[in-house]
Amino acid sequence: MGTTGHRPAAQVPAEANERVRQGRSAIKRILSWLRLTFTSGLTGAAVAALVVGVILERVPVFLSGGGVLLLFVLIGFVAGRLSPGPAEPPVTRTALARIEDLRATSGESADVPVEFRLTVAPEPEDGRSAYRVNVDQSVNLVDIPAYRPRGIAVVEYRPDEPWDVRIVTRPTPEWSRRAEAAEIDSAPEFTLVEKPGLSEGSWCVLVLVTFLAGAALVMLLFRGELFTSGREAGSSSKQPSVTTSASASASVSLSRTFTTSTTVPGHSSSLLVLGRMRETVTELAERAGTSDVTAITIQERRMEIRGDSARPPGETLHVQMLPYELFPALVREARTSLGVRSPKSWRIDVTPDSSTGPRVRVTVTGDEGTAHLDADATARVLERRPVGEEERG
DSSP: OOOOSOOOTTHHHHHHHHHHHHHHHHHHHHHHHHHHHHHHHHHHHHHHHHHHHHHHTOHHHHHHHHHHHHHHHHHHHHHHHSOOOOOOOOOOEEEEEEEEEEEEOOOSSSEEEEEEEEEEEOOGGGTOOOEEEEEEEEEEGGGGGGOOTTOEEEEEEETTEEEEEEEOSSOOHHHHHHHHHOOOOOOOGGGOOOOOSOOHHHHHHHHHHHHHHHHHHHHHHTHHHHHHHHHHHTOOOOOOOOOOOOOOOOOOOOOSEEEEEEEOOSTTOOTTSTTHHHHHHHHHHHHHTOSEESEEEEOSSEEEEEEETTSOGGGOEEGGGSOGGGHHHHHHHHHHHSSOSSEEEEEEEEEOOTTTOOEEEEEEEETTEEEEEEEOTTOOEEEEEOHHHHHHO
């Protein structure tokens, strides 16, 4: 979704500034890498010097290693006491993004961590085409239904670090209107941008390798004396090596129509336990190979999802867009306020509605009869049918 033709003159300085920022960022990463390599290597050499000084009874070598370690401790202490200068705030841009997919990772609190797959469409003056990005962000439980696959969201991103994207949960009225009227095509998979550089695990490996390299260098310098001392002591040691491997495999079968269900084991178990509904529906969606279904049925210890791959998007619902954490309160209200004094069972039926969104119906049954209440996708009660009205209906 980039621009074509001649670019405006105002864009040239902006692009030049972005190139300068990108160059500075690359230089900072290189300097950080060199500083980490030098520090870890020198630390390994200092520790080895301490050991060699003790084995060979060489006081200068021992003092050299101890002095380097003491110097590092003093530098770290002084650096920790000095307050850093004011950092330059990052430059961010506002844009629209298409939600390709989303998945809530847990539901233990009001703010639910959600994994978003987005297609970000920068403004034409930014001079950048649309690209894909994966974003992890916590979303309030009440706001989850506002984010759905193929929907449009307002985001902020950094031009110098396009992988740093944040969804704006409270956009301005102008951006809200633009999001409602916008249509964004999905960007190709090869446009996915990720944070460059080494991961945390790679940094740990780099520190370990340079540390051992520094220690090995000192050992090589004194290898003659160490080997002579070792032969005199007549001792040698070997360290066993351990190799671990893990493998995982998964298979997904797709069909035109499907029905997948599961039962919570144990008589004392219930799907009303906080977080269990979302966890169970996530497992069922993974088993079915899709998160778009045509119906969801929830009972005390049983959950079932049904789907049809031939249905259009308006006739399906996404399993992760429902506020499962609010369903227990709906069940409690249905059991206590609809005239069923001795409820024996309850059931939740969720079906899609192209005009109003997903429809949630909670049905309770007892000796007095059957009653139900209807709610929308935010668990707001829309209609109540007490036990007497249910029988007349």
